[in-house]
Amino acid sequence: MSFKRKIILTLLIFVTTTLHAQQYAGKLKIEKLVDTTVNSIGQKITYPQFKDAKVTMAKITFPPGETTGWHKHLIPVFSYVLEGTLTVEIEGHQPAEYKKGASFVESYDTYHKGTNKGDTDVVLFVVYLGGDGQPLAVKK
Template identity: 75%
Template structure:
């Protein structure tokens, strides 16, 4: 079961990876979105061991000036900026900006917050790898 979970995860996260034409038919355009073993603050990516794994995918819209508030994740979280520019403040690690078309592997067990400092909505596509009732985020 864990092996199937990892396979599904790999397909979701890396479905944008460049592949050889023989793997798919047609005229698909495939772009690599992420290819890393480290998250946004340099932590090694680790997959949790859950008895009942669960993948949650969300589209999150930040109106101008909106923030997530300070929070952390105890599960792997992968985000893609569909629209706008997201500013992420990471406790003790500084601030980073992610523009439209950027992807990020979010920090693990480290407080951070996302902020829309722009004048248009920021829209994210987010994949959470959880299970066993684990919260998607823990507020500070």
């Protein structure tokens, strides 16, 4: 198995695991966060082929009123809302709201922007599957 595939497999097990806690020692609690073959706007999930694969994990904090600005991803991106409610506007689609505890697979090659319309911080945990110098996001 290639190194890239091992990284992707490891990440997918972490993010979308279907294993049950009894397969581990102790009293671990494993909750499935995402279990899908499509992203937030129904696009089939695919993984790009990179010579030098790279995984980036980030914690992103949106103060009240802050936005990402319009951008798109050319790589798979997985998000989990740690705090607050994020509003995501997507070109050609209805806006979506993701509250604390929500997980979603971001749209691919489609411009969108995330905004904190609340009065407390929104905090996301985000995983990007990229490589070969591909940017994490492309601004409009």
